[in-house]
Amino acid sequence: MTGNGNFQITPVGWRYRWMAAMLMPFALAVSARLALRHRQWRYLAERLGWCHSDAPHRPLWFHAASVGEVLALVPLIRALQARDPARPVLVTTVTPTGAEIVARQLAGIASHQYLPWDTPRAVRRFLDKTRPCCTVIMETELWPTLYAECACRGIPPLIINGRISTRTQRPRRWLRDAYRSALANSCAVLARSPADAEGFLTLGAAAGKVSVVGNIKLAPPVNTAASTGKPALHSSYVLAASTHEDEEQRIARLWLAQPKSEHLLVIAPRHPQRGPAIAARLRQLTSAVAVRSQGDRIEPATRIYLADTLGEMQWLMGHAKLVVMGGSFIPHGGHNVLEPAHLGKAIITGPHMDNFSEETALLASAGALYQVRGYSELETTLAELLGNAARRGKLELAARHVLAPFNSILGTYEDAVAAHCRCLKTR
Template sequence: MRYLYTLAMYLATPLLVLRLLTRGVRYGNYHRRWPERFGVFDVPAAIHGGLWVHAVSVGEVNAAEPLIKALKRDYPNAPLVVTTVTPTGSARVQQLFGGEVFHVYLPYDLPFAVKRFLRRLRPRLALIVETEIWPNLYFACRRRGIPLMIVNARLSERSLRGYRPLRAVLRSALRQVRVAAQSRTDAARYRLLGADPGLITVSGNLKFDMPVPYDAVREGEALRQRWGRLRPVWIAASTHEGEELAALEAHLKVLKRLPDALLLIAARHPERFRAVEHAVRSLGFSLATRSGDGVPGAVHQVFVIDSMGELMPFYAAADVAFVGGSLTPIGGHNVLEPAALSRPVLVGPHTFNFEEITLTLLREGGGERLDDSAELGPRVLDLLGDRERRERMGRQARRVFDSERGAVRRVMQLVDGLLQE
């Protein structure tokens, strides 16, 4: 099975190169770093023997932020390496940590690329964030005696089904890999995938331990002062294709009752910023954008947040938050950010990526689920018109966030144990 898997990876290499070319057009400097995807990069000797954290993209980097900060605090003399897969993930690493960590792209799971990558870095420990199971990489770490742990591990039912054809090779790859799962459900799915039950721990979700930045609260307050403290404002965040149109149609309903209402909209992927702006203009809304206008004025009805890493201040400035990826079968995105800022949360029917967290939030009264996009406008209107209910839901959302903290401490105990071994 492993031979067939590796053969498939080699056969897919031309498609991987084509993908690099496409991304090189979309992200200007990305083409200069293509060799990294095949394990070719310059590395300072001081990086050898460091602690390596892999986070696929922006969401995983954000989840790993409190863990990386804890590693820096507890192991101040250990070099830190952070790998990502996407250019947006790379940009987020740079934004959060600058030169404090060494960033390089994770190589494709080709034996020669993985071997070259590990030979250059020589890490003492590998921490893989959430769900990234690359058999050749895992086998290579085991051969070199590099302890490997999947932290903040989550595995949806759909992902488990998708891994089924590779179950045999994954069971072998996961041997001796420690798993720090987000929830009991995730732990059970990793057992079904073939992980050693004795090496699986339920540590909770790292995202609950993310700091609530004072700057975000302060910036949110400044934004409210700018466009009017009493103005009704809601945000549609981390949206995907189809959800922006649903949000805009909902906003048309909101404006009929609340003509001074403002919608903040942030697409999940930067390559869709222009498409969202075009959709807003085509529907006749008065528009402002983050890149063009900075902040919206009193005359604007929709504000497109066409920037990365700035959601928290806008969550802080909104009265109600809709979290995208949930009206379409993407699986939903992070509900903890608005919850941390005491904002009531709305989600669609598809939240399997954050299943237990979302269910807890709904059960405790910090959020509400929509059956479909048609419900978005009426639910937003109800909440914007009922301040007492909004504040009650916001308090419950924050209570859920606070009650689940502690995952970083539990993961760091496991890290300490691995390094001592």
């Protein structure tokens, strides 16, 4: 139970409850489609709040929306579990890909369940079964009904690595009221930056609840063996990481326009289930494509390798000559550039890094990445960096140097969570 003895609970507004009820048929349809696609009928059941029979009782509960948030949580969960090995840990996610990362990275440490939809019945079913001793929410998951039910049970959520996007700061009126009620029912917000802290205050968080702890994603990865434990799949390759639709084709096209060299282009899509569709489009451009999920070998003639598998990104980054961050050449907002930076990689991003603007600015100001304006500039920059090992070396050294001061941030979060979650044993 968190340390909030006389906690005043704020009810959820009627507008949000009405809107949630109206959207439930759509939510059920989406859940059923995902359950069918991933052949996981538990996805549908758990989104409705039903728990599997071996769900942990009185766990330390963490919620992380998807893959990136789960990966950032893994070191923290391992550290807290080492403090109190007898305390069960539950991790909820929204996506099946997030669930797979929990299974891979936290096997034997944490159980997994999908987060229930934000309706009273679904949330109560979930909480009645699991009865968490503490609730920890990663980043920007503001669910008013969930927060209110947790507060009623004496476990008001603790938001860690709190992040507020520009879009979230400008919600419709009914959604702003809902966010305000959720934040009122949280026990504290540990923001990743002063700008994010200000964003939570703008949304209605009480000033006394909000503090800046730092970005947990700046912490170095604990399991470096994941990037170096397996041999490289090729002696020299460029990794296009976490790509989205259209980016694969555009990057492949400019790659094929360059003279053939000893380098290989490896494409690792953000959503590996798109692999068959991506492979079909790539083969319209060239026959020199190999696909990892199909067991294809890399031959001397191979120009492009599609790594459409899950859980191998750190390994792929660890052996890459340089990394091109996907999600940044379309208006998606980019992906976490700190992952390759911690591995000391030369990094190129596109212009759309809105969701990671502070991280991008930190690395760019230190000369640790190139941010290009589009595909034409990407083509030029790729050619320059692949042909100049000294320039790549400067980027790699700058990345390691600029992140060195953040080596203690994991311990700071560990102590902060332990202070709020009093069900954890102290050292």
